Amino acid sequence: MELSIGILFAAAVLSLSIPSRLRPLKGWILSLFPLGIFIFLLTTIPELQNNGVLETNRSWMPGIGLNLHLLLDGLSLIFALLITGIGSFILIYAHQYMQGYAHTNRFYVYLLVFMGSMLGLVLSANLLLLFIFWELTGISSFLLIGFKHKEENVRQSAIQALLVTAFGGLMMLSGFVMLGLVSGTYEINQMIGQSSSIINHGWYLPILILILGGAFSKSAQFPFHFWLPGAMQAPSPVSAFLHSATMVKAGIYLMARLNPVLGNTMEWQTIIPLIGGATMLIGAYLALTQKDLKAILAYTTISALGTLMLLIGIDTELSMKAALIYLIVHALYKGTLFMVAGSIDKKTGTRNIDLLGTLAYRMPITTVVALLALLSMAGLPPMLGFIGKEIIYEANIQTPNVAGIVTTLGVISNIFMVWVSIFIGYRVFFRKSYQGYKTPSETSFHFWIGPGILALGGLILGLFPYQLGENIIQPALGVIQAEQLDIKLKLWHGFNRVFLLSMFTLLGGVALFLLRHQLIPFFRRVNKKFFDVRFSDMFTGFIDGIMAFAKGHTKVIQHGYQRFYLMVIFLVVAAMGWFQLINTRFWEIEMPVQQVSVYTVLIALVITVATLFTLLSRSRLTAIISMGVVGYGIALIYLIYSAVDLAITQLLVETLTVVIFVLVIFKLPRFASLSSRASKLRDAGIALIVGGFMTGIAMKAKHLELKEPISDFFVKNAPGKGFGDNIVNVILVDFRALDTLGEVTVLMIAALGVVALLKIDRS
Amino acid sequence: MEITLSIVIGVLYTAGVYLLLRRSLVKLILGIIFLSNATNLLIFLSAGLTKGEPAFAQKAGEETARQVADPLPQALVLTAIVIGFGIVAFTLALKYKYHQKTGTYDLDQVKQTDQS
Numbered sequence: 001m002e003l004s005i006g007i008l009f010a011a012a013v014l015s016l017s018i019p020s021r022l023r024p025l026k027g028w029i030l031s032l033f034p035l036g037i038f039i040f041l042l043t044t045i046p047e048l049q050n051n052g053v054l055e056t057n058r059s060w061m062p063g064i065g066l067n068l069h070l071l072l073d074g075l076s077l078i079f080a081l082l083i084t085g086i087g088s089f090i091l092i093y094a095h096q097y098m099q100g101y102a103h104t105n106r107f108y109v110y111l112l113v114f115m116g117s118m119l120g121l122v123l124s125a126n127l128l129l130l131f132i133f134w135e136l137t138g139i140s141s142f143l144l145i146g147f148k149h150k151e152e153n154v155r156q157s158a159i160q161a162l163l164v165t166a167f168g169g170l171m172m173l174s175g176f177v178m179l180g181l182v183s184g185t186y187e188i189n190q191m192i193g194q195s196s197s198i199i200n201h202g203w204y205l206p207i208l209i210l211i212l213g214g215a216f217s218k219s220a221q222f223p224f225h226f227w228l229p230g231a232m233q234a235p236s237p238v239s240a241f242l243h244s245a246t247m248v249k250a251g252i253y254l255m256a257r258l259n260p261v262l263g264n265t266m267e268w269q270t271i272i273p274l275i276g277g278a279t280m281l282i283g284a285y286l287a288l289t290q291k292d293l294k295a296i297l298a299y300t301t302i303s304a305l306g307t308l309m310l311l312i313g314i315d316t317e318l319s320m321k322a323a324l325i326y327l328i329v330h331a332l333y334k335g336t337l338f339m340v341a342g343s344i345d346k347k348t349g350t351r352n353i354d355l356l357g358t359l360a361y362r363m364p365i366t367t368v369v370a371l372l373a374l375l376s377m378a379g380l381p382p383m384l385g386f387i388g389k390e391i392i393y394e395a396n397i398q399t400p401n402v403a404g405i406v407t408t409l410g411v412i413s414n415i416f417m418v419w420v421s422i423f424i425g426y427r428v429f430f431r432k433s434y435q436g437y438k439t440p441s442e443t444s445f446h447f448w449i450g451p452g453i454l455a456l457g458g459l460i461l462g463l464f465p466y467q468l469g470e471n472i473i474q475p476a477l478g479v480i481q482a483e484q485l486d487i488k489l490k491l492w493h494g495f496n497r498v499f500l501l502s503m504f505t506l507l508g509g510v511a512l513f514l515l516r517h518q519l520i521p522f523f524r525r526v527n528k529k530f531f532d533v534r535f536s537d538m539f540t541g542f543i544d545g546i547m548a549f550a551k552g553h554t555k556v557i558q559h560g561y562q563r564f565y566l567m568v569i570f571l572v573v574a575a576m577g578w579f580q581l582i583n584t585r586f587w588e589i590e591m592p593v594q595q596v597s598v599y600t601v602l603i604a605l606v607i608t609v610a611t612l613f614t615l616l617s618r619s620r621l622t623a624i625i626s627m628g629v630v631g632y633g634i635a636l637i638y639l640i641y642s643a644v645d646l647a648i649t650q651l652l653v654e655t656l657t658v659v660i661f662v663l664v665i666f667k668l669p670r671f672a673s674l675s676s677r678a679s680k681l682r683d684a685g686i687a688l689i690v691g692g693f694m695t696g697i698a699m700k701a702k703h704l705e706l707k708e709p710i711s712d713f714f715v716k717n718a719p720g721k722g723f724g725d726n727i728v729n730v731i732l733v734d735f736r737a738l739d740t741l742g743e744v745t746v747l748m749i750a751a752l753g754v755v756a757l758l759k760i761d762r763s
Numbered sequence: 764m765e766i767t768l769s770i771v772i773g774v775l776y777t778a779g780v781y782l783l784l785r786r787s788l789v790k791l792i793l794g795i796i797f798l799s800n801a802t803n804l805l806i807f808l809s810a811g812l813t814k815g816e817p818a819f820a821q822k823a824g825e826e827t828a829r830q831v832a833d834p835l836p837q838a839l840v841l842t843a844i845v846i847g848f849g850i851v852a853f854t855l856a857l858k859y860k861y862h863q864k865t866g867t868y869d870l871d872q873v874k875q876t877d878q879s
Binding site: 561562563566567570600601604607608611614615620623624627630631634637638640641642643644645646649650653656657660661664665667668675683684686687688690691692694695696697698699701709710711714715718719724725726727728731732736739740743746747750751753754757758760 | 784
């Protein structure tokens with residue numbers, strides 16, 4: 001099973017190295033990979049039916065609880081089948097669709113990487129692993145949306161989708177981490193056992209909201225829904241695959257997966273249905289007034305995602321069943337419709353439904369395919385969509401608390417859906433006028449085989465719902481709900497409330513369609529008035545605001561004045577240093593005045609006076625020479641306190657420094673009073689604070705207690721092992737010879753730097 | 764005697780910090796020299812001071828063991844002095860070149876890394 005993910009990633013790499021002879025078959029060759037996995041998954045059905053699972057577990061980073069733990073159960077299976085099954089057809093479709101685009105190599109890589117990550121997502125049994133795949137799908141989605149990256153608005157849409165989903169992903173990650181802290185594990189299976197303690201924990205609500213943030217943003221729930229219509233900038237195969245059939249369902253999957261852990265609470269059954277219901281209605285409503293075929297489909301997708309979320313939120317056995325069926329229904333018809341939209345776009349040069357028409361006579365196969373899918377979308381028999389809608393109504397009616405509201409919302413949304421279905425079917429295929437840019441003709445085999453099979457799938461499953469229920473739905477339901485249920489899917493339920501609702505929906509949809517000439521302008525006016533605020537614009541404004549804020553911020557903090565940077569560093573160091581100095585316990589400082597030697601005091605006085613001279617002098621020469629005096633004074637101190645070598649070195653270096661300075665000094669500018677008196681005083685204050693702190697440190701340096709200084713080793717072994725009496729020298733050239741080598745290297749590099757700098761202009 | 768040297772160290776640090784905060788190019792370099800001297804002295808002091816007993820190994824004929832100065836900080840400081848010199852030389856060349864190129868000696872003019 002872990003192989004299947006690997007195979008898809010390998011196929012991504014492989015797609016780059018397909019020899020040019022085979023290039024005409026590229027889509028076909030690549031589609032063999034997901035198809036193979038699809039068949040493999042089908043063979044696992046008998047095993048999963050008895051609540052069996054396929055599982056592999058390897059530890060990856062056990063320290064943080066991240067394991068490569070993959071698990072195939074009924075719920076994963078549904079998603080995995082959708083991903084690989086639809087994925088195969090998408091590749092075949094894309095093979096034709098992407099011809100004429102530049103960089104199709106990249107396109108296949110992105111698509112296969114996405115497929116692998118999405119499969120990994122639904123197979124992960126470890127939350128952290130799931131998060132990794134989750135983000136991978138987000139990134140590949142970003143790359144695919146931005147495929148035509150040379151256009152400004154494409155880039156904008158891509159970045160918007162990325163930011164929204166990544167923001168949600170981060171929320172989700174923090175939710176996961178909190179969940180991990182509460183339960184002590186990231187393994188979903190182990191969490192299920194602790195469900196009741198998690199639900200009663202004080203962190204339950206924050207955890208739920210954070211995780212929902214991830215699920216809602218990924219599955220385009222209100223108010224995050226706006227990125228999905230933008231994502232339609234992607235090529236049509238991508239819209240069909242990522243943005244309707246698979247990736248946007250990841251949020252649904254996550255909530256279904258976590259239902260045994262977090263579900264069955266008041267919060268779950270309130271927040272999720274509310275958001276889901278709102279999304280369902282808003283999506284369906286906004287779909288009515290769109291003109292772009294893909295935009296209509298995008299909004300109906302939002303509505304469908306809302307429906308799914310609502311069903312997950314209702315959290316009864318029936319609603320879960322409804323969700324799983326509708327998931328399959330929607331993936332089948334919406335994948336089909338997006339591909340059909342892409343074909344129409346290719347053949348007519350437009351997706352504007354005001355221009356399209358008469359295609360039934362010119363593209364008959366495409367029309368049949370599309371009509372099958374539209375029937376499913378409208379929820380009409382004998383398609384699977386009908387069963388899906390029926391069972392949704394049933395679930396709505398049996399909602400624990402808010403059956404009335406939920407059912408009303410559901411019926412209104414479905415009426416809109418019926419209307420949209422009829423509307424698309426009529427406008428695009430049967431209307432008697434056509435104003436497209438090209439003369440349309442029937443598409444080639446590549447274009448209709450994939451959508452055709454998917455649409456037929458909707459029909460066949462509608463005719464044989466029992467098999468679907470037994471083999472696919474039931475094992476999945478066993479995962480979500482602990483108890484076993486008897487699921488019977490039927491085409492004909494008899495004359496009950498649900499059937500009446502269905503009839504009402506259909507009639508409503510037809511009625512609205514007949515009234516379209518009055519209604520659409522009305523809705524457009526309403527939209528203009530009430531939905532004038534565009535979320536995507538608001539989002540862009542928000543991002544721009546953040547950028548402006550960051551820019552302003554950077555200007556203040558990173559102002560470019562070196563001395564103010566230094567000032568901040570000095571002040572912080574001094575403040576922390578003083579704090580530590582005052583708080584350290586050994587505060588007594590021995591100050592044996594009688595030990596103060598006259599020589600030292602004299603030298604100290606000389607150094608101090610020379611320092612003052614350097615600071616105050618206006619002549620560059622005076623400053624440098626008095627700085628030399630300071631250096632010589634320090635050399636004398638070294639000499640007095642038994643550091644002969646230091647004294648010699650200091651004398652040499654100081655002399656050299658002064659000589660170099662004197663050589664350069666007349667090429668350097670004169671001292672000028674650049675600072676005001678006030679800033680001089682301020683700097684002097686800062687300098688005194690730092691200096692005073694260093695004095696304190698120096699006085700306390702004696703209190704350092706080093707255990708067994710290694711100096712004794714050097715003293716003892718210098719003559720015997722280093723063959724020298726001057727221990728300092730022996731340390732430098734023998735014991736620590738490598739340090740000295742490093743030092744020489746530093747000097748050499750500095751010398752090279754100096755030479756290079758001085759020679760810049762000569763060449 | 765530490766007290767005297769501690770004060771000297773403080774004075775040197777004060778001077779170094781003050782010079783670093785000036786706007787003039789040359790004063791910046793002087794500040795670096797002061798800071799490096801002060802730090803050397805601090806390391807030297809922190810090991811404890813021994814008067815008149817350089818760190819030489821004992822001769823074979825000597826009977827009583829002498830307490831010689833600690834050789835390790837001396838070796839460290841010796842390295843530091845030399846490297847400090849390298850830094851000063853390089854900075855000097857850098858600032859000289861900078862002045863030559865731009866004609867300014869005011870550090871407040873040095874705000875951008877890009878040429879614009």
